[in-house]
Amino acid sequence: MVNRKVLAERAGVSMTVISHVLNNTPGARVKPETRETVLRIARELGYVTNALGKALIEKKIHQVGLAINSFDADEDQICKRIITGVTTAAAAQDYHVLLCPLKSRMDDNLAADLAQLVQSGRVDGLIINKEDVLTSEIAKLIGQKVPLVLINNHFTLPIPEGYRIDSFCPDLFGGTRSATYFLLKKGHRRIALFRGENGIFAKENHRGSDQRRESGYLEALNLLDVPVDRALIAVGDFSRMEDISAAAQTLAELSQPPTALVAATDAIALKAMHELHRCGVKLSADAVVGGGNLFFRQYLEPPFHSLVLPWELMGEMAFDQLKRVIDRTAGPTGVMTVLPVTMTPDGKS
Amino acid sequence: MVNRKVLAERAGVSMTVISHVLNNTPGARVKPETRETVLRIARELGYVTNALGKALIEKKIHQVGLAINSFDADEDQICKRIITGVTTAAAAQDYHVLLCPLKSRMDDNLAADLAQLVQSGRVDGLIINKEDVLTSEIAKLIGQKVPLVLINNHFTLPIPEGYRIDSFCPDLFGGTRSATYFLLKKGHRRIALFRGENGIFAKENHRGSDQRRESGYLEALNLLDVPVDRALIAVGDFSRMEDISAAAQTLAELSQPPTALVAATDAIALKAMHELHRCGVKLSADAVVGGGNLFFRQYLEPPFHSLVLPWELMGEMAFDQLKRVIDRTAGPTGVMTVLPVTMTPDGKS
DNA sequence: TTGTAAGCGTTATCAA
DNA sequence: TTGATAACGCTTACAA
Numbered sequence: 001m002v003n004r005k006v007l008a009e010r011a012g013v014s015m016t017v018i019s020h021v022l023n024n025t026p027g028a029r030v031k032p033e034t035r036e037t038v039l040r041i042a043r044e045l046g047y048v049t050n051a052l053g054k055a056l057i058e059k060k061i062h063q064v065g066l067a068i069n070s071f072d073a074d075e076d077q078i079c080k081r082i083i084t085g086v087t088t089a090a091a092a093q094d095y096h097v098l099l100c101p102l103k104s105r106m107d108d109n110l111a112a113d114l115a116q117l118v119q120s121g122r123v124d125g126l127i128i129n130k131e132d133v134l135t136s137e138i139a140k141l142i143g144q145k146v147p148l149v150l151i152n153n154h155f156t157l158p159i160p161e162g163y164r165i166d167s168f169c170p171d172l173f174g175g176t177r178s179a180t181y182f183l184l185k186k187g188h189r190r191i192a193l194f195r196g197e198n199g200i201f202a203k204e205n206h207r208g209s210d211q212r213r214e215s216g217y218l219e220a221l222n223l224l225d226v227p228v229d230r231a232l233i234a235v236g237d238f239s240r241m242e243d244i245s246a247a248a249q250t251l252a253e254l255s256q257p258p259t260a261l262v263a264a265t266d267a268i269a270l271k272a273m274h275e276l277h278r279c280g281v282k283l284s285a286d287a288v289v290g291g292g293n294l295f296f297r298q299y300l301e302p303p304f305h306s307l308v309l310p311w312e313l314m315g316e317m318a319f320d321q322l323k324r325v326i327d328r329t330a331g332p333t334g335v336m337t338v339l340p341v342t343m344t345p346d347g348k349s
Numbered sequence: 350m351v352n353r354k355v356l357a358e359r360a361g362v363s364m365t366v367i368s369h370v371l372n373n374t375p376g377a378r379v380k381p382e383t384r385e386t387v388l389r390i391a392r393e394l395g396y397v398t399n400a401l402g403k404a405l406i407e408k409k410i411h412q413v414g415l416a417i418n419s420f421d422a423d424e425d426q427i428c429k430r431i432i433t434g435v436t437t438a439a440a441a442q443d444y445h446v447l448l449c450p451l452k453s454r455m456d457d458n459l460a461a462d463l464a465q466l467v468q469s470g471r472v473d474g475l476i477i478n479k480e481d482v483l484t485s486e487i488a489k490l491i492g493q494k495v496p497l498v499l500i501n502n503h504f505t506l507p508i509p510e511g512y513r514i515d516s517f518c519p520d521l522f523g524g525t526r527s528a529t530y531f532l533l534k535k536g537h538r539r540i541a542l543f544r545g546e547n548g549i550f551a552k553e554n555h556r557g558s559d560q561r562r563e564s565g566y567l568e569a570l571n572l573l574d575v576p577v578d579r580a581l582i583a584v585g586d587f588s589r590m591e592d593i594s595a596a597a598q599t600l601a602e603l604s605q606p607p608t609a610l611v612a613a614t615d616a617i618a619l620k621a622m623h624e625l626h627r628c629g630v631k632l633s634a635d636a637v638v639g640g641g642n643l644f645f646r647q648y649l650e651p652p653f654h655s656l657v658l659p660w661e662l663m664g665e666m667a668f669d670q671l672k673r674v675i676d677r678t679a680g681p682t683g684v685m686t687v688l689p690v691t692m693t694p695d696g697k698s
Numbered sequence: 699t700t701g702t703a704a705g706c707g708t709t710a711t712c713a714a
Numbered sequence: 715t716t717g718a719t720a721a722c723g724c725t726t727a728c729a730a
Contacts, residue, residue, distance in 0.1 A: 003723055014701045019725060031699060048468040052405045053723030056706045061401065063447070063471075079429050087450045096471065097448045098412070101436045119397040121707090122412075122445065241647060267648045274650035296645040298590060299616045301623035352707055363717045368709065378715060402707030405722045470723090 002045045011041045018042075022049065055121065064090065064322060065123040067100040067114060069130040077294055078311055082129055082151065085315020093323055098123050102130060111140035118146045124326045127151060127318050131209060139163060148332075149322040151314055154209060164334030166321050168314045172209050175307045175341030176216030176262060177223075179289040182305070182343060183260040184224050188287060192251050192258035193217045193233045194244070194268050210235075213264060232258055238268045245275050252279030259287060266290035266297045266306050273304070293344055303344075310339040351394045360390045367391075371398065404470065413439065413671060414472040416449040416463060418479040426643055427660055431478055431500065434664020442672055447472050451479060460489035467495045473675045476500060476667050480558060488512060498671040500663055503558060503685075513683030515670050517663045521558050524656045524690025525565030525611060526572075528638040531654070531692060532609040533573050537636060541600050541607035542566045542582045543593070543617050559584075562613060581607055587617045594624050601628030608636060615639035615646045615655050622653070642693055652693075659688040 004022075008015045013034060020028040021038040030038075041047075055061035066086055068079050087097050100117060102110065110133070117123055125147030133153055141148055142163050150167040176193075183191050195217075196210040214233065221228055231254055234247035251258055261276070261283055263269035269290030273283055288304035290297065297303045317337060324330040353371075357364045362383060369377040370387040379387075390396075404410035415435055417428050436446050449466060451459065459482070466472050474496030482502060490497055491512050499516040525542075532540050544566075545559040563582065570577055580603055583596035600607055610625070610632055612618035618639030622632055637653035639646065646652045666686065673679040 001723095005723080015724080016702080016726080017700060020700090023725085025725095029699060034699080048465050050405075050723050051469040051471050052401050052410065053470075053706090054725080056399075056401045056405060056708090056723080057725050059706080066448075077426065077429075079432075080426075083428075083448065084450070087448055091450065099415075099432065099436055099446045099448060101433070101440065116397050120400040121402075122400050267645050270645065271648040271650065274648075278650070294645070296616050296619065296643070299620040299623075301620065301627065350707095354707080364708085365710090365717060366715085369716090372709085374709095380715060383715080399707050402722090403709075405707080405724090406709045408722080 002047050003050065007038070007042060007045065007047055010045070011038050013038065059121075060124055060326070061121060062094060063096040063098055063123050064319065064326075065098045065100045065114065065117050065126045067102055067126060067128045067130065069102045078292070078309075079129075081311035082315045085312035086127060086319050087315075088312070089316040089319035093319075095319070095323065100126070110134075111137040111144075115141055115144045115146055119144075125149070125322045127315075127322055128153070135160075138165060147322060147325045149318045149325070151318050152209075154212060154336075164332035166318075166325070166332050166334070167336040168318045168321075169209075169336065169338060170309045170311075170314065171338045171341045172212040172307075173216040173219075174338075175291075175309075175343075176213040177220045178216075178341075178343055179262050179305070179307055180217045180220035181223065183262070183287060183289065184220060184226060186260075186287070188260035189226055190229070190232060190256055190258045191217075191221075191260040191262060192272075194238060194247065194261070194263040194272055195233065195235055196264055197235055197237055210264065213262075217262060238264070238271075241271065244268060244271045248272055248275030248281075249279055252276055252281045257281045259283065261288045263289070264291050266292050266294040266304075269304060269306075270300070289343065297344075306344045308342045308344060310341065314339055351396050352399065356387070356391060356394065356396055359394070360387050362387065408470075409473050409675070410470060411443060412445040412447055412472050413668065413675075414447045414449045414463065414466050414475045416451055416459075416475060416477045416479065418451045427641070427658075428478075430660035431664045434661035435476060435668050436664075437661070438665040438668035442668075444668070444672065449475070459483075460486040460493075464490055464493045464495055468493075474498070474671045476664075476671055477502070484509075487514060496671060496674045497681075498667045498674070500667050501558075503561060513681035515667075515674070515681050515683070516685040517667045517670075518558075518685065518687060519658045519660075519663065520687045520690045521561040522565040522568075523687075524640075524658075524692075525562040526569045527565075527690075527692055528611050528654070528656060529566045529569035530572065532611070532636060532638065533569060533575060535609075535636070537609035538575055539578070539581060539605055539607045540566075540570075540609045540611060541621075543587060543596065543610070543612040543621055544582065544584055545613055546584055546586055559613065562611075566611060587613070587620075590620065593617060593620045597621055597624030597630075598628050601625055601630045606630045608632065610637045612638070613640050615641050615643040615653075618653060618655075619649070638692065646693075655693045657691045657693060659690065663688055 004015045004018045007018050017030060017034060018038055020030050021035050090097050100114065114126055127149050129151040131152055139160055150165060152169055153167055154169050180191060195213045198208055198211060218228060236243035236247055238244050261269060261272060263272055269288050273288055276283060285302045285304040290304055290306040293306040293308045297306055325332055353364045353367045356367050366379060366383060367387055369379050370384050439446050449463065463475055476498050478500040480501055488509055499514060501518055502516055503518050529540060544562045547557055547560060567577060585592035585596055587593050610618060610621060612621055618637050622637055625632060634651045634653040639653055639655040642655040642657045646655055674681055
């Protein structure tokens with residue numbers, strides 16, 4: 001293994017010079033010829049800087065942790081897209097990304113595990129993608145001065161005094177409102193909404209993503225003075241096919257069944273359409289809006305509409321902000337950044 | 350930041366003792382009371398071992414790199430599942446996983462970039478998931494003594510003398526044979542196959558995954574003495590919808606159109622079914638076998654069949670073998686491990 | 699313009 | 715059973 005000592009000997013200079021040359025230390029003058037020599041020898045010997053030695057003294061390893069909870073969810077291109085965003089932004093600033101799979105759905109010792117990762121020096125900061133984090137766990141992390149950014153977490157709880165959390169999420173409210181509005185404008189007055197349950201949020205008084213979806217839906221109706229019929233709002237755990245079937249059946253049995261459909265994900269929309277059809281309610285693809293613009297949608301014939309969620313962008317912005325916090329270029333802003341959600345152009349992806 | 354020096358002072362012992370206690374150094378006796386004290390103080394102070402200092406001297410950071418090329422492919426749950434497998438196995442042995450997104454489809458300086466990651470001390474070894482790697486690039490890595498394991502790479506090229514590559518891939522040959530056999534047994538005699546192009550493999554004389562699919566298909570026909578009609582084998586870049594439509598149309602125009610279908614992925618199967626249908630060829634879901642058992646399949650009504658690829662398992666096995674190579678518990682075996690591919694039970698996922 | 703040497707947080711070798 | 719002390723590969727005052 002060739003290190004800087006070897007390099008120094010071969011080049012006939014001290015390690016200081018080697019450092020200055022290799023790091024381009026600003027405000028350090030090295031004789032051009034010496035620089036040449038050093039670079040040449042380094043190249044000849046195939047020298048590569050040891051990141052550990054460097055990190056040990058710099059107290060920065062140029063690596064961030066990405067904690068993702070989506071690994072057990074079946075439908076995830078989400079995790080891929082977030083990863084893409086984060087790694088892209090990281091690579092642009094010479095950073096590396098360490099995967100921190102979250103053990104369970106629960107928060108157990110989430111804070112403890114993650115804090116340890118930072119304290120052990122393995123990463124400089126964390127990006128956490130988990131909707132149902134307990135405020136208490138986040139508070140623990142912040143209390144330990146862990147540089148931190150949240151993704152996909154719709155915080156609305158009053159945050160403890162002096163705690164600033166940066167958070168990035170898609171505008172599900174606006175997106176769902178647009179989707180509903182779009183259908184209303186087409187003349188639909190009976191629009192079904194398939195949304196998930198509140199889960200942990202009810203308890204902690206958060207407003208989870210599905211709550212936001214419903215609010216967006218309601219606002220669209222409100223905007224056009226269309227009366228709300230809560231029977232059209234299906235709530236359930238739609239990762240279970242039975243829940244979708246049951247909800248569809250209930251809807252189909254209404255005296256006035258829905259003529260259009262908004263669903264949290266494309267997968268749910270697909271199944272819901274089929275089930276409604278089976279119960280005698282036939283919706284045209286043009287009266288359906290799914291979510292996520294998942295890849296399989298374009299393979300449908302014809303594809304229905306979908307909300308495009310800005311996962312890559314979220315990942316990129318999250319990293320960039322985290323980097324700022326790590327570098328102390330900017331403290332945590334304490335702001336929740338809400339990224340725009342758009343609708344797929346007619347039938348296209 | 351509390352380090353071992355602080356710990357030593359507080360506990361009134363030397364750093365050596367601290368190390369022995371914290372590492373449970375085998376064959377080092379420490380007075381029980383001393384051990385108690387050290388552990389208590391460590392706990393009180395919330396001490397966490399610095400992984401960098403440790404790695405610097407141990408020359409092992411307990412971290413591996415996972416290089417994935419699938420990030421630009423649209424349909425990837427693959428990457429999620431492989432990641433799941435690798436991180437699970439890694440976590441079980443106290444290892445961490447660093448993401449190494451491969452810049453492009455090309456091999457450019459794949460070897461150089463990845464080797465650097467190891468040489469900089471950031472990772473102890475690499476898992477590479479990329480079907481179309483050039484043998485030359487792999488050879489470079491091995492030449493630099495980089496601990497290495499391949500995933501999803503169907504090597505068949507004669508490997509340079511003295512080079513041993515460990516490789517893990519799904520048995521697409523066997524899987525496709527089973528699928529075809531299954532359909533033949535149902536009485537189908539006109540089975541269409543949708544497979545991808547050979548790409549780089551033709552050039553390097555590899556046998557890529559799609560080549561293996563075709564071989565499996567042919568063998569099944571052969572087993573039951575069913576004559577081969579190459580017109581039933583559609584080859585194309587089926588990430589492009591037009592290619593699927595074109596292929597379907599060609600098939601539909603045959604004097605004897607197909608009555609069943611085997612496709613490389615569930616997404617392709619979905620689109621192909623629709624397109625054939627549109628051209629007047631109606632296939633029942635029971636006469637279709639897709640690939641990957643992708644999550645959306647269960648949302649279809651009814652779902653068709655699918656080949657279940659062992660992505661998680663591949664990830665786990667790959668890590669375990671890499672770990673052995675890193676620890677020199679076992680040298681590279683030079684073996685390509687072919688993991689079983691099964692078919693979904695009727696209509697279920 | 700270049701060199702010396704201390705220090706980052708560990709482990710490991712020898713003594714005590 | 716415990717303690718000094720030298721590595722590991724790097725950066726950075728400070729000195730020359």
